Amino acid sequence: MRKKVYVTRMISGEALDLLDKHFDVRVNPEDRVLNKEEMLEAVEDADGLLCLINDEIDREIISRAGKLKIIANYGVGYDNIDVATATERGIIVTNTPGVLTDATADLAWALLFAVARRVVESDRFAREGRYRAWAPSLLLGMDVTGKTLGIIGAGRIGRAFARKSTGFNMKILYHSRNRDEELEKELNARWTDKDTLLKNADFVSVHVPLKEDTYHMIGERELRMMKKTAVLINTSRGPVIDERALAEALKNGEIWGAGLDVYENEPEIDKGLIPLDNVVLLPHLGSATNATRYKMAMMAAENVVAVLNGGRPLNPVNHI
Ligand code: DGY
Numbered sequence: 001m002r003k004k005v006y007v008t009r010m011i012s013g014e015a016l017d018l019l020d021k022h023f024d025v026r027v028n029p030e031d032r033v034l035n036k037e038e039m040l041e042a043v044e045d046a047d048g049l050l051c052l053i054n055d056e057i058d059r060e061i062i063s064r065a066g067k068l069k070i071i072a073n074y075g076v077g078y079d080n081i082d083v084a085t086a087t088e089r090g091i092i093v094t095n096t097p098g099v100l101t102d103a104t105a106d107l108a109w110a111l112l113f114a115v116a117r118r119v120v121e122s123d124r125f126a127r128e129g130r131y132r133a134w135a136p137s138l139l140l141g142m143d144v145t146g147k148t149l150g151i152i153g154a155g156r157i158g159r160a161f162a163r164k165s166t167g168f169n170m171k172i173l174y175h176s177r178n179r180d181e182e183l184e185k186e187l188n189a190r191w192t193d194k195d196t197l198l199k200n201a202d203f204v205s206v207h208v209p210l211k212e213d214t215y216h217m218i219g220e221r222e223l224r225m226m227k228k229t230a231v232l233i234n235t236s237r238g239p240v241i242d243e244r245a246l247a248e249a250l251k252n253g254e255i256w257g258a259g260l261d262v263y264e265n266e267p268e269i270d271k272g273l274i275p276l277d278n279v280v281l282l283p284h285l286g287s288a289t290n291a292t293r294y295k296m297a298m299m300a301a302e303n304v305v306a307v308l309n310g311g312r313p314l315n316p317v318n319h320i
Pocket of ligand 1: 100236286288
């Protein structure tokens with residue numbers, strides 16, 4: 001009998017074709033996130049689950065999944081999955097590392113420039129017919145070239161973000177659990193503790209996974225340490241930053257600006273951020289390019305095929 005795979009949202013047709021060749025595939029027919037009841041029903045008789053980063057795969061869902069062998073996350077971050085329970089039950093969890101590194105690092109740069117040069121605010125200004133004449137003090141922003149870049153988290157995306165700075169002649173500080181001597185040699189980057197980085201960087205970009213020890217790693221105390229002229233960028237996970245504290249800091253001019261792609265309670269955004277001109281808000285688009293999403297879909301599908309056909313997963317995040 002063919003094994004059963006549930007896909008929680010429509011993804012690239014080629015990835016679905018690949019799954020169809022091997023398994024009986026069911027895809028969520030609706031263009032929305034499944035609710036808890038639907039998810040419980042979906043996993044009940046599934047051998048494989050291909051899910052998204054906004055599908056909450058918790059203990060209850062994993063416990064209902066009698067035959068499940070693999071949870072293939074369509075995304076590199078997997079804080080949406082209770083990996084400990086999956087491991088206990090012998091279920092392999094996989095993710096999609098590498099294929100979205102450049103897209104996400106590129107978007108962090110897009111945010112950095114958008115905030116530094118007030119791109120979104122200026123676009124609004126022009127569209128609203130408020131551009132009457134060139135003026136010496138119109139919509140002045142921050143220089144990027146020659147400034148100090150602070151990178152928190154030197155994994156794949158943090159390193160790619162750092163490497164993309166080479167055209168801008170920046171001084172690079174980074175903070176991560178482990179030192180990266182290659183990065184230090186290549187970019188003349190300097191490892192510092194988190195506080196030193198926050199006090200000295202003109203631009204701080206966060207690239208850490210969401211874990212117990214990264215939750216609210218930037219809060220009121222850390223925001224106070226930053227320069228009044230500093231810009232904070234987050235393309236990792238929302239809860240890494242205390243969003244309410246950030247809204248206050250931006251409102252009170254404690255830092256100069258912020259660019260956010262992720263939020264504490266997605267898709268909700270703290271109401272305090274909405275009226276502010278010094279923050280650019282994106283709807284979690286880090287990996288949102290056609291080519292990247294295709295590669296993510298293929299990678300997730302290939303993990304399902306490998307595991308359900310008795311092979312090793314290509315991108316495991318747990319060890320069974
Ligand atoms: C991920 O893969 O974790 C991103 O946040 C989604 O693109």
